[in-house]
Amino acid sequence: MTTVRNWFLNEPTIPQQSGPVERLQKTLIVMMMLALLITIVLPVWELLQRAMQNRSEEFVGLQNFVTYFSSPSLFQSATHTLTVASVTTVISVVIAFLFAYALTRTQIKGKTFFTYVALLPLFAPTMMYGIGLIYLFGNNGLLTTGFFGALESIGFTEFDFNLYGFKGIVISEIIFTFPQAFLILKVALSTADQRLYEAADTMGASTVRKFFTITLPNIKYGLVSAMFVCFTLSFTDFGAPKVVGGQYNVLATDVYKQVIGQQNFSMGATVGIILTFPAIIAFIVDQTIQRKQGNGLSAKSVPYRTPANRSRDRWFLTFCLLVTSFLFLLFGAVVGAAFVNVWPYDFSLTWKHFGFGNVAGDGLQPYWNSLLVSSVTAVLGTAIIFFGAYLIEKSRYLRSVRKMAYFLSILPIALPGLVIGLAFIFFFNQPTLTIPFIGVDVYNPLQHLYGTMAILVLANVIHFYSVSFITANTSLKKLDNEFESVSEAMRVPFYKTFTRVTVPMSLPAILEMMMYLFVNSMTTISAVVFLYSADWKLASIAIVNMDDAGDIAPAAAMALLIIGTNILVRVAYEFGLRNIRKKTSAWQNQAQ
Template sequence: MSPRMATLRRACTDFDVMRALRAGLLLLLCLWLTVAVLFPLATLAVKSLTTPDGTFAGLDNFIRYFKTPALAVSFGNSLFVSAATTLAAVSLGFAYAYALTRTAIPAKGFFLTVAMMPIFAPTLLNGIVLVYLFGKKGLVTTGFFGLLPFTLDIGLYGAVGIILAEVLFVFPQAVLILTMALSMTDARLYEAAHSLGASPGRVFFTVTLPGVRYGLVSACFVGFILSFTDFGAPKVVGGFFNVLATDIYKQVIGQQNFVMGATVSMILLFPTVLAFLADRVSRRRQSSMIGARSVPLVPRPDPVRDRPFFLFCLLVALAVISFFLVAVFASLIKVWPYDLSLTLAHYDFSGMGGGGYRAFFNSLKMSAISAMAGTIATFSAAYLIEKSPGMRPIRQAASFLCIVPLALPGLVIGLSYIFFFNAPAFDLFGLHIPNPANALYATMGILVLSNVVHFFTVGYLTAATALGQLDREFESVSESMGVPFYRTFLRVTAPVCLPAILEIGLYFFVNSMATVSAVIFLYSADIPLAAVAVANMDDAGDIAPACAMSVLIVGANVAVRILYGLATKRLRRRTQTWAGKE
């Protein structure tokens, strides 16, 4: 055999080895997601179809649920609250996003930053601050302790309080989605409309709204999912107005009725999955409307239009800032509302339930590990799926499994993990199969895993978007030179995508610090968590310490966000210059 043929044969062998290695890694990804997502869901579904003693019950649990008036009403309450929240939050979010993208108002960066602030806080804080504002002894309810000539009692506890808290929770998500949708509209459509003499109102209804209709639909479905599945706000200000999320908590924690908890979880999951599927369809159609020749719209100054929108954004920003200032103020008041002197006593959590500063530092540790593990998992998964040649069936299966977690509420993930990871073994078809995953139960590992799964899809989509912008020639040239794909990944792909990688890490950290629903069933007394401590202190009536702990969570997230901004500002500029975008 000639040296040339030997070299060619060796190159083909190396290519086959790399292809087999990619296929093996994709199969491992599918296996991991199956164990971490599908198996726990299957265990939850089986639990909902059995009796407490383990015998098969069919649909009896679901029938019993809907025949119990107090429980069945919760389903209608959840639908009502979610619909009202979605209508209010998306309307506000659209007006805010329109001001940021279609007007020439100043301080757009400031307004966008303020709009994102609620993302940094657990939704429990939304309810707690509303109590300080509109509760029986709230600032607004008492007319700022008699300083104003009027008082206002909105009847906070119940649907009103839940909707107000959820609007604050959903508003940032709506702004993000609608800002993206509005920024993608082709400026040529507006030029054509103006040349035809169309009025501003006609342009809005014939060009603007049709151009963002899929973005609006997506924002509505995302808002519905978030408010339908949220647990924190209804727990604090729900009163006797029950929703599905609080029903799950009461059934599992209050009554130790795990079977009914599983049943309610499946009921909670059904509308969420339908909304998720509709959202995916709308996002795909929105993306298909973006043409290669589209011209970005640059708004021209118009005082008649800009001044009202600037005033609107200013009022919303002041409301959000005031909301968080009330949280800080309430955490420093000695005895609300009788002694308004300032004190740091509420930041001394000794003697309080929930774990105090140990819980806070546990959350920092958990969030940091979740950020690292989640970033590695999502970016590696996106790379294998987006950059692997061929193997279409395996890649499609892996992509589907990466998308599934987005449809799962945190409470459903947490409860399904109890059933799956707490079982020492499974009896299947007469076989007694040990469960090796049981070793993770009641450890930091299961908390990290629940966070990684809970927020996996957004990180994966972010990574896939960043990787999609890279030229495929990187991999082609590397393969032609016999460079292993993992070396290309470490030396070229990861450094170029470093801004996106850091953004994914920030997303995992912030959400892991603030989440309650995904971990409230999984934490143990040995591993208390800050967000769960807020819930426990609220249950015990220690509202001010709960507010103080929430302020610490927000402070930690803001600090990490600032560090992220400082670390990536110069990096982004250098990367964009290198890529020829500037």
């Protein structure tokens, strides 16, 4: 009994001979820990150090923070960011909740269609939302000159949408955060106990009372999680404010201006640290909530049955159609901008914007660069992250080291992409490194990575490390620990168990990780905007450069290439997952 109990506690049961396999496993755990320290902790430490130095790299303590908060123009960016994030969170969560409620608690038709449409913004860089809004609500926008212009022609007061600034940023951020909140709330609303609603009906409770006493309490953790996700994403986003922000400065654009515009790296590091605080707080609160959250259903629970209500269904169907129509209108505006000759004067179709010959985007090379970087990130990142998760979850050696590695693996989720990119500048672009708390300078062997494809891949892997790690860790927890115990008892090396048992049984999670890393590497701007070189300009960076140069139509064309590529990858993922499930089902039938 003691042996079985210790197996489930994931602790060594009997003294093991320190053979080559055991030494190899311990070495890999230590190497993984060192890799996380070098790529996460040390760069962030360099960022903290630079935030406490002046332009001459002299230590000034907290003077940069005092300067920032005492400067009205700079401090205003912080208040702007808080305002944008707060308004975005409220509106996005409300819309996402109603949309998720419609797909889980009503009997409307077309739920699969509405789900796929809601996920469309996930495949586009955030700058595309701003570009789409410009073509809809800009000075020469479709709705500005069409709908609003028609109203003015029949006597209505002249209408100025005033897109650039607070309004444009908030609308862009709502589009950006809506699918994230929708996915969380859809899962939360999918679990409900029918017995609670039946008891409420027996007691004569009204629909409103059941909503506030049963539905909302049941999804409170998902609701809070969605709010923190929306707040963090909109607080740290760079793409949307860059396109439609105008003179409305936020912290993310301040970092960019301080580093790229003024070459003031110390103040850029200071703003980067400030940008991290809300993300860290949100991360801590979310982790606390996740620990408190219990199972929504017990073994005795009865699945929720949606009652018939035609008026309710009509209302929610109308709402879903309005949301999807707006998303189609936004994406349609981008498609139109990419394919028409000169918006809004010449609507003849053309392919010239996809040539990128005479614009600031350097032709199609950035797109091919993005394909290569994203593919390498997906393959290499998945292999590293999944194997690291395996060592943490399934190994029985160096428990304290594995615990620390687990903490470092989920830490990047609290670091905005701009902060990671800025930290990489300070860490990889210097010849020597100062060891923390010791003060000893050592040669930096990683300096040569700066300006290469490798640093772009590394930045993407670190930026999206945590979500992929959680996916891998969740999948590995579902596998019985007896596989490793039996293998060890039979003296089968752990790497054979990993390749022959763990990987085949975890293929759905591995495919999901690869898809996630590829899609996000194609769309990200913030993590790589400080790290690319002339030879390794990416598609998302080309959109930034084209927008700065006023080449909006080619920027829209490049965004369409990214969207099309990501949708194809998603389709390939769905087909691959379907084939894996068919094979798994066939194996189970043979076993029975």
